Amino acid sequence: MNCHKFRDIIITDYIDGELAEQRKQEIDHHLRECPACRAFAAAVRSMAVDPLKETTLEEPPAFLWTRIQSRLEPAHSGRGTRWLNIAVTLSMFLAMTFTGNYLVSGMLGSATQQETIISAEVTQQLSLSEFNDMPNEQVEEVYNNIIGG
Amino acid sequence: MDIQSISQDIIKKAVSGDIQAFEEIYRSASSFVYNIALRTARNREDAQEITQEVFLKVFKSLKDFRFQSSFKTWLYRITVNTTLNMLKKTAHDRRRQFAYHENICNELPLPTAGIETSLEQREQKAQVDKMLEALNPEYRTCIVLREMQGLRYDEIAQALKININTVRSRLKRAREILLKRGGYNELP
Ligand SMILES: [Zn+2]
Numbered sequence A: 001m002n003c004h005k006f007r008d009i010i011i012t013d014y015i016d017g018e019l020a021e022q023r024k025q026e027i028d029h030h031l032r033e034c035p036a037c038r039a040f041a042a043a044v045r046s047m048a049v050d051p052l053k054e055t056t057l058e059e060p061p062a063f064l065w066t067r068i069q070s071r072l073e074p075a076h077s078g079r080g081t082r083w084l085n086i087a088v089t090l091s092m093f094l095a096m097t098f099t100g101n102y103l104v105s106g107m108l109g110s111a112t113q114q115e116t117i118i119s120a121e122v123t124q125q126l127s128l129s130e131f132n133d134m135p136n137e138q139v140e141e142v143y144n145n146i147i148g149g
Numbered sequence B: 001m002d003i004q005s006i007s008q009d010i011i012k013k014a015v016s017g018d019i020q021a022f023e024e025i026y027r028s029a030s031s032f033v034y035n036i037a038l039r040t041a042r043n044r045e046d047a048q049e050i051t052q053e054v055f056l057k058v059f060k061s062l063k064d065f066r067f068q069s070s071f072k073t074w075l076y077r078i079t080v081n082t083t084l085n086m087l088k089k090t091a092h093d094r095r096r097q098f099a100y101h102e103n104i105c106n107e108l109p110l111p112t113a114g115i116e117t118s119l120e121q122r123e124q125k126a127q128v129d130k131m132l133e134a135l136n137p138e139y140r141t142c143i144v145l146r147e148m149q150g151l152r153y154d155e156i157a158q159a160l161k162i163n164i165n166t167v168r169s170r171l172k173r174a175r176e177i178l179l180k181r182g183g184y185n186e187l188p
Helices: A005-016 A023-034 A035-053 A061-072 A079-108 A110-123 A135-146 B008-015 B020-043 B043-062 B071-100 B121-132 B137-148 B153-160 B164-181
Strands: none
Touching: A005 A023, A005 A035, A005 B164, A023 A035, A023 A135, A035 B164, A061 B020, A061 B043, A079 B071, A135 B020, B008 B020, B008 B043, B020 B043, B020 B121, B020 B137, B043 B071, B071 B137, B071 B153, B121 B137, B137 B153, B137 B164, B153 B164
């Protein structure tokens, strides 16, 4: 194994303690013999690992639970609720009618309109899982497009 | 209390709508969720909103949780997805805002700093912030899960639903970026 291969392992599995004992000893042995790889390992620790490990964890503010809890409790039943139900049903009916019309007009509409709909769907479906099979460079590119640099 | 101390019994109680049981889950797990969000979004307000959204999602979907998988990785997965979605959304909003105010401001606002106890701590946090800023959200998420939460490769793979070799290559790339940033020149 050359230094390049050793460094691939040093920067990942070795530093993170993911190696089996025998493999770890192999790397330890190489580090004792090779000053360049030793410098590399030290640089990885001091520039890319240790500063991040030392971060102190913060507690979320106390009001956050109150805020969450208020959203958990089911709505109290009462006079208001019935009107709310009617309003919800009515708005759902209107929304359905509207969507129906929209779909029909979309199907009959111009190509540009359809393109807009499709691109919106694509954006929506672009979730984490879509990146799984992409090579890193590609993922980076997609992210740069989304985040904007 | 930490995330490991959440029992099946508590989860089952929470599924049946027991708010007190759910509060116990929140107390044990909120710090983990909040810190992942905080390190990835790098802004307290966003981190609070992400934490809130995560726990509302957890409350809703706890009944679908399968006990074969670890609660921790399940929660990490929800947190990471919520955080990345929020980042996409805010990036989009900011871009729109930016375009709108193009003539007024030349730079995007920096994340607001909180009250730190000492100068040393403040400097250290600023350094960490800058390091994380150099990474794209995917690399950043891997690094946060590894360094700040101490997850093993297989746990990160589960949390992000990616191959363990992808975890490895992302950590490698992220650290190479940080090395370069630190001014390390590889020796021949
Ligand atoms: Zn070497």
